[in-house]
Amino acid sequence: MDATTADTTAARSATPSRAWAEIDLAALRGNVRALRERAAGAALMAVVKADAYGHGLLPCARAARQAGADWLGTATPEEALALRAAGVGGPVLCWLWTPGGPWREAIEADVDVSVSGMWALREVTDAARAAGRPARVQLKSDTGLGRNGCQPADWPELTAAARAAETEGLIRVTGLWSHFACADEPGHPSVAAQLTAFHEALATAEAAGLRPEVRHMANSPATLTLPEAYFDLVRTGVAMYGISPVPQVGGPADFGLRPVMTLAAHLAHVKRVPGGHGVSYGHSYVTPGETTLALVPLGYADGIPRHASGAGPVLVAGKLRTVAGRVAMDQFVVDLGGDSARVGERAVLFGTGEHGEPTAEDWARAAGTIAYEIVTRIGARVPRLYRDDPEGAGGPGGGGGPEGRSDEPVAGTAYPHPEQGRR
Incomplete structure (x- = not known):
């Protein structure tokens, strides 16, 4: 195994298969x-x-x-x-x-x-x-x-x-x-x-x-x-933690601050469905036409606000999407429209906003709350990965280009903290 393959394998093993919060x-x-x-x-x-x-x-x-x-x-x-x-x-x-x-x-x-x-x-x-x-x-x-x-x-x-x-x-x-x-x-x-x-x-x-x-x-x-x-x-x-407490005055960058947490997940399912297809509990969202649905394996048990149903923003396949229908306990759906995505591809719920992904403040507005609550409520079953890279990673969620479409995290930049199991 050459060094590049070893680094990539190590990076893959360091990233949870479902979802994670990366802490810079x-x-x-x-x-x-x-x-x-x-x-x-x-x-x-x-x-x-x-x-x-x-x-x-x-x-x-x-x-x-x-x-x-x-x-x-x-x-x-x-x-x-x-x-x-x-x-x-x-x-x-x-x-x-x-x-x-x-x-x-x-x-x-x-x-x-x-x-x-x-x-x-x-x-x-x-x-x-x-x-x-x-x-x-x-x-x-x-x-x-x-x-x-x-x-x-x-x-x-x-x-x-x-x-x-x-x-x-x-x-x-x-x-x-x-x-x-x-x-x-x-x-x-x-x-x-x-x-x-x-x-x-x-x-x-x-x-x-x-x-x-x-x-x-x-x-x-x-x-x-x-x-x-x-x-x-x-x-x-x-x-x-890089969140502005006075967003009406200025965002983090206006005060020389940078958001510390990025929340991401790997898509659990992708499928084509016909128009008129109900999505999630209560069918509060019905597909307007034939489309592609992607399943994000995070829900209110992980701290995703149910109040953000139909409103929460997510970066998937290089574009901002919106939660389609209700946020469930463990998962929610996004409608990709005419776009496609792969199972296992990264979805970024929030991060710094520097790569087109939403921020915690965007989720706060979608849920009618404050960004303090968005980051604080992320639950214990979402592992924290600690990155300590002064140059930063290549894209949202710890890897990939500006669209965040790489399936691989950047090798060597994200790692589970040794005390993770005692959180």
């Missing part, structure tokens, strides 16, 4: 660097909650660290502890706690924990006593989002109690923070109101004697559009 780690690192440059003077937290927005917790956390991310952010304690169990070091903040959570484990793993009320402060100080070491605590203020966070009326009590616990040696208040409600709507009146409320919360905390390491409020949209919200740290989530 070089693009992720480039996005982190671009965001750090935009928020120069502030530290950057790479938010890797929800399995890194569906991209893979550990590979993305490590790539973000390599690109200079100062902090990592998770929602659940389990996510933060998974990072530590895998040997990922550096500051990590975890913010979504419920009573009885693994406070002691987080303290012993040197994870910063977020506290929004007196009940949480009591639990974390009890855990610190049990652990025999102080907890790293960040206090969250509700400046107007109305979710987690301490209300302004209760903030003086919480900050005073936190300072008392700090004096006792039970905690170290490392951060003060809040979260925007409408930063993705630049100019919304709530943005300025929340900034004012956060400044007031900071003043109250300072008066209580707290001197945190970081103060932070800016999420991805604020990082891209609101420099006055940078403070000491910005928290970049969806922007790090």
Whole structure:
């Protein structure tokens, strides 16, 4: 077997036969660097909650660290502890706690924990006593989002109690923070109101004697559009994965970002059918004439939005197509019209958009949602392939020319991550 044949065989074996999500780690690192440059003077937290927005917790956390991310952010304690169990070091903040959570484990793993009320402060100080070491605590203020966070009326009590616990040696208040409600709507009146409320919360905390390491409020949209919200740290989530949180202002390229995930599948079936042929459940689509139907083996069990039935865009056989009929649990159909395709040929649901394929934003519009949801909902039975090629691949889905019609992935650029089986 010559070297070329060996490379092609290796590439074929690395690509799943049904479907896959290709994750471009070089693009992720480039996005982190671009965001750090935009928020120069502030530290950057790479938010890797929800399995890194569906991209893979550990590979993305490590790539973000390599690109200079100062902090990592998770929602659940389990996510933060998974990072530590895998040997990922550096500051990590975890913010979504419920009573009885693994406070002691987080303290012993040197994870910063977020506290929004007196009940949480009591639990974390009890855990610190049990652990025999102080907890790293960040206090969250509700400046107007109305979710987690301490209300302004209760903030003086919480900050005073936190300072008392700090004096006792039970905690170290490392951060003060809040979260925007409408930063993705630049100019919304709530943005300025929340900034004012956060400044007031900071003043109250300072008066209580707290001197945190970081103060932070800016999420991805604020990082891209609101420099006055940078403070000491910005928290970049969806922007790090190359998705614009403010598509009405600009797409990823306008902010120096590149989408990280490409979702593709191999066609499972191709057939000619006559006109008047019903397609998928309910026959919401009926062929207008004799045509070719192609079956894409992805469905709502894989995270493809059922709301995108009859609307979701797909690149097949070099052209953009639309989902024909309803998205089923495991599959959907596209009508190729007068065109042909081969069984096993690649269909690209979304990617960078640079090769004619749709983007996650296109799917969001088709489904009446946001691109955050499109990438985050891609399910665990879709394997992630990690590419780390600074030059990029030859086409959408990891191979082929600009039309994405090659049946072979580019040899050596896409590979299953060694931790894939533990996702």
